[in-house]
Amino acid sequence: MKKYNFYSGPAILPPEVLAQASSAVLELDHIGLSLIEISHRSKEFQAVVDETIHLIRELLQLSPEHQVLFLQGGASMQFCQVPYNLLDNGEKAAYLDIGAWSKKAIKEARLFGNVEIIGSSADKNYSYLPKHYTIPADAKYFHLTTNETIHGTQMRHIPESPVPMVGDMSSDIFSRVLDFNRFDMIYAGAQKNMGPSGATLVVVKESLLGRVKRPIPTMLDYRSHIKDGSLHNTPCTFAIYVCMLTLRWLKAQGGVAAIEKYNEEKAARLYAEIDRNPLLQAVVSGEDRSRMNVCWVLKDAAHDEAFSNLAKEAGCIGIKGHRSVGGFRASIYNAMPMEGIDTLVEVMQSFEKKNG
Amino acid sequence: MKKYNFYSGPAILPPEVLAQASSAVLELDHIGLSLIEISHRSKEFQAVVDETIHLIRELLQLSPEHQVLFLQGGASMQFCQVPYNLLDNGEKAAYLDIGAWSKKAIKEARLFGNVEIIGSSADKNYSYLPKHYTIPADAKYFHLTTNETIHGTQMRHIPESPVPMVGDMSSDIFSRVLDFNRFDMIYAGAQKNMGPSGATLVVVKESLLGRVKRPIPTMLDYRSHIKDGSLHNTPCTFAIYVCMLTLRWLKAQGGVAAIEKYNEEKAARLYAEIDRNPLLQAVVSGEDRSRMNVCWVLKDAAHDEAFSNLAKEAGCIGIKGHRSVGGFRASIYNAMPMEGIDTLVEVMQSFEKKNG
Numbered sequence: 011m012k013k014y015n016f017y018s019g020p021a022i023l024p025p026e027v028l029a030q031a032s033s034a035v036l037e038l039d040h041i042g043l044s045l046i047e048i049s050h051r052s053k054e055f056q057a058v059v060d061e062t063i064h065l066i067r068e069l070l071q072l073s074p075e076h077q078v079l080f081l082q083g084g085a086s087m088q089f090c091q092v093p094y095n096l097l098d099n100g101e102k103a104a105y106l107d108i109g110a111w112s113k114k115a116i117k118e119a120r121l122f123g124n125v126e127i128i129g130s131s132a133d134k135n136y137s138y139l140p141k142h143y144t145i146p147a148d149a150k151y152f153h154l155t156t157n158e159t160i161h162g163t164q165m166r167h168i169p170e171s172p173v174p175m176v177g178d179m180s181s182d183i184f185s186r187v188l189d190f191n192r193f194d195m196i197y198a199g200a201q202k203n204m205g206p207s208g209a210t211l212v213v214v215k216e217s218l219l220g221r222v223k224r225p226i227p228t229m230l231d232y233r234s235h236i237k238d239g240s241l242h243n244t245p246c247t248f249a250i251y252v253c254m255l256t257l258r259w260l261k262a263q264g265g266v267a268a269i270e271k272y273n274e275e276k277a278a279r280l281y282a283e284i285d286r287n288p289l290l291q292a293v294v295s296g297e298d299r300s301r302m303n304v305c306w307v308l309k310d311a312a313h314d315e316a317f318s319n320l321a322k323e324a325g326c327i328g329i330k331g332h333r334s335v336g337g338f339r340a341s342i343y344n345a346m347p348m349e350g351i352d353t354l355v356e357v358m359q360s361f362e363k364k365n366g
Numbered sequence: 367m368k369k370y371n372f373y374s375g376p377a378i379l380p381p382e383v384l385a386q387a388s389s390a391v392l393e394l395d396h397i398g399l400s401l402i403e404i405s406h407r408s409k410e411f412q413a414v415v416d417e418t419i420h421l422i423r424e425l426l427q428l429s430p431e432h433q434v435l436f437l438q439g440g441a442s443m444q445f446c447q448v449p450y451n452l453l454d455n456g457e458k459a460a461y462l463d464i465g466a467w468s469k470k471a472i473k474e475a476r477l478f479g480n481v482e483i484i485g486s487s488a489d490k491n492y493s494y495l496p497k498h499y500t501i502p503a504d505a506k507y508f509h510l511t512t513n514e515t516i517h518g519t520q521m522r523h524i525p526e527s528p529v530p531m532v533g534d535m536s537s538d539i540f541s542r543v544l545d546f547n548r549f550d551m552i553y554a555g556a557q558k559n560m561g562p563s564g565a566t567l568v569v570v571k572e573s574l575l576g577r578v579k580r581p582i583p584t585m586l587d588y589r590s591h592i593k594d595g596s597l598h599n600t601p602c603t604f605a606i607y608v609c610m611l612t613l614r615w616l617k618a619q620g621g622v623a624a625i626e627k628y629n630e631e632k633a634a635r636l637y638a639e640i641d642r643n644p645l646l647q648a649v650v651s652g653e654d655r656s657r658m659n660v661c662w663v664l665k666d667a668a669h670d671e672a673f674s675n676l677a678k679e680a681g682c683i684g685i686k687g688h689r690s691v692g693g694f695r696a697s698i699y700n701a702m703p704m705e706g707i708d709t710l711v712e713v714m715q716s717f718e719k720k721n722g
Contacts, residue, residue: 013397013398015403015404017404018405020403020405020603023402023403028402028403029392032392036388042367042683043683044379044384046379047371047376047377047378048371048373048376049376050376052684082439082443083438083439083443083585083599086584086585086598086599087439089583090584090586094583118583118584118585199600206402206604207600207602207604208438208564208601208602208604208605225477227450228445228446228470228474229442229443229445243439243441244440244557246563246564246602247562247563248562248563249564325398327398
């Protein structure tokens, strides 16, 4: 039976990417060796790094000032690496608190300097986005999470900032058009729209770096990785290669603008059914709704298991909501086809017929 | 033409591991989804983590006190993470300086406390191992590199230590029998004998942790990863899976003791030819020679390109020595078959015939 993968990450990848990755693990481009047993300093792998960086620059339309890096450790490592590099003792950074992931980022930043939380939606379990906040002009940077994977919100509007802006875009990068050059720094774990787990994308303006007084360990200093072109030490070669394949695929789909339209249509169909279906209730309302992570609950939670079973029988995998929200979540990243959405909508309708 | 992969890392893996990994990228165990698109919190991936940890415990015969972790960032990240967790400001750690990798470890440790270099072979470009050194009883720990990948030395004898012992075993773990329980901490990048790049093995006694006063960022604190069973955040799922396959393969070969015998025979054949061949000169002599990374130079370096070409024609890939040593290096990890050694020996003999 065909499976529809709604996992929040590691997440669905295009079938052609999986086929090409599988083939490269056996042998890369007829060189007689596997992708995963060649040196990261071989000319073959350098070509992979070069093409992947080129694709990222092109798809995000980055300015030459922005450096593109592949690191390890995911967004979680960036939670400490950002303030380690950007926030001196006694200095202030402004954070927007929109959910589980920004809370973690705030916790780490407090080890390095002062954090001012300029807006929070903690009062309603992060089911909306704070709107009326002011970014203080004396902050070293302003940190925001553009999409909240767990709570299902997404910032439709990126504010003007008087200070450098740092965005955690782990769960919506490459899914919609933004003016990425308005960000001084962007970071994202690969395992949603960019590839498998094991690579972390960091985009950073070099002019932002070298301003804190504390010594920074070599591996945590972005400048080490800029200097060595992301090959300061051995990266996860497989993950970078699969990012390249995924971004090639995205380019062939028409790039970010084209996939954004498709993503809008997918999200619209799913939210329309949730709003129509008398047994379901969306967790987030209106313009704050994420087009990547769609969260809903059953009005009668006693039916949760029955709904789960219906979904499983239809091949819909990974729709359990995060324990902090409950209910259900469908992560509908770039690679999710419309037929996956339609299948899930049918599950909702069949659930209504049985229990309505 | 059959290729023999002598890269120092990422490095050769057994053909059956590559075949299984390739298949799992298409579909994992008939679940209808790829290995690289399932959640790290799925029951399928938890089974992978559990089996891999079990295999490591079994193959290294670890005591229950030792925790087994998968982290990211390679040994290079451990260079700072070890002192971050173990060495307070003003305290002292003892390091053995046997080459490029220990130098890097020493550089990072100095950011956190005092480093006493108790032995060094820098005077002869690290072509031997220091023998007569004393480990100070007031050090917080003693750090050693059991095999030097670049310089081609390997510690045959692990000293008695009055203080906790921390071993960087990146390039020889799982290649020979040691009493691993004599180490309070072991770390190793996976990409030599354990799997592909993207996973870092850390083995640590929990009693060693929580003794420094400085705050430790969550991702750099080993206790976060112990608490969450290496799933504090999304790991590189592919790399851990391929480690599992590689360790299954190692177990099927008879485990570490059996592979050690094979590794000894491979190294002996290669060194025997280097010592016999009048045109070649081993970089390291006697008992300090590594059985993993065999380094040699041509007595007449003007022939370097000719030798490289002969090797390439015979399918021997990745034998260029590191730029700091020059000459040639054959990395002959567990998965290198004897026929690879024999092919390289033939290259050496044919070089002698042509240029002798």
